[in-house]
Amino acid sequence: MIPYGRETEEKINRHRQMRAKKNFQTEECFTNLSEFVKNMKLQKNSDKKEVVLLECMSNLVANELFDETGVNTILKKKYPALSNNEVVEKLTDYILNGVEKLNDIYENIVIVTNEVFSESTVYSNEMRMYKQVLGKVNCELAKAAVEVEEVIYGQAVLYKNEKVKCMNKKAGLHLIIGGAYQGKLEYARKLYPQIQWADGEIDSFEKIQNAIGIYHFEIYIKRILKNEKLDIKEIIEQIFAKDIQKVIICDEVGYGLVPVDSFERYYREQVGRICTTLAKQADKVTRVVCGIGEKLK
Template sequence: MIIFICGGSKSGKSALGESFSKNLHKEGELIYLATMKPTGEEDLKRIENHKKDREGTNFLVFEVLEDIEKAEEFIKETDTVLLDSITSLLANEMFKEKIIFNSEEKIIKGVKELSKKAKNLVIVSDYIFNDSIVYDSITESYRKSLGIINCNIAKLSDVAIEASYSLMSIYKGEEILKNEGLI
């Protein structure tokens, strides 16, 4: 099963992803693919908060800051995988030594490979499209790439959810979640 969760900053999307992952996990490993590369104090605090949230869980945590397709090397077909987040993964891929445009194809391909390998894949991404600010061309390129990735993942997914204030709106796959006893 593939579950896609998208939401704004501090929307509860990561907690929701962790909850779905833990509830889906019946066999194999429970794997957390962490993608955030800290760039400042706020990022370090966020990473620490996520680590505290996972204390006492059975997550095996792997930091995969780029080349997400390589994660399939240690994932088995019985594993449940939480990929958190596409937003950070895109930033890491796009803003290396030089700006790499069109990183979305690589990420989409990598996610598809993971989805074929793992029994369950829960994917978290950000919704950054609801403001009316006109950004510079590089930021707009990033936003466009994230939009393309999110649309492709939503299409690939069995379930698509928007998280907002720790609530969820299910846009795809509500019946699947009910049948699995997840809602």
């Protein structure tokens, strides 16, 4: 964590004091993890089995993206014509390369990250890019990890060891939820490689109504709500009027601060209510975190 002021300095000191009693040796690395690891390698006792705690990935990504010492500053100067998607890919690769080098010299690594993907608020391009990079990094780390856990109010939920089985071919509803950039669509496509998909953000209402798989379902709901001529209840009921298999992918948008805008509050509430109803009717409900599915129902 970069000490921007007294508050963050006090937080860093508090963390160090807490860990000092647990035999932690704390080092600060704000950017350029790869170079930092080189120096650690020179100091490391090769005969000693050590555990490294990297905390926290969400701060490291923010530093590389927004701080003047971060790799994004270098990329802008070296490759001014890069698109946002190309920047996201290069940042992701750069950060993961640092983690790989850390993994090369230590037997065990524990990485702490954050869930910042489940809000309905529309952010700036910079914040959207930050979420994309962190989401991709989290997904790649989860693929490589031996164990993946999410801690909710101090309770650890294990994700990594779940054995995912394909849903039977019979008619039914599979609701797949999770934060933005968590790999929900990729996860679903592996389960259902043959079905046709509709994009709730850009496809026609008719195509969405007839599709077996629907992603960006939360944006589809927003499109309906913005059109005063449409009845949200009637349209949602029409989707499930036919006795056919349906796979619905929906972002969780109910976390974080309550939006100031009245429509955004109403929209967030409606997504929550609709997904609650769908979850009750569904044959299967899965929550995807870092590309890993956890069976809820």
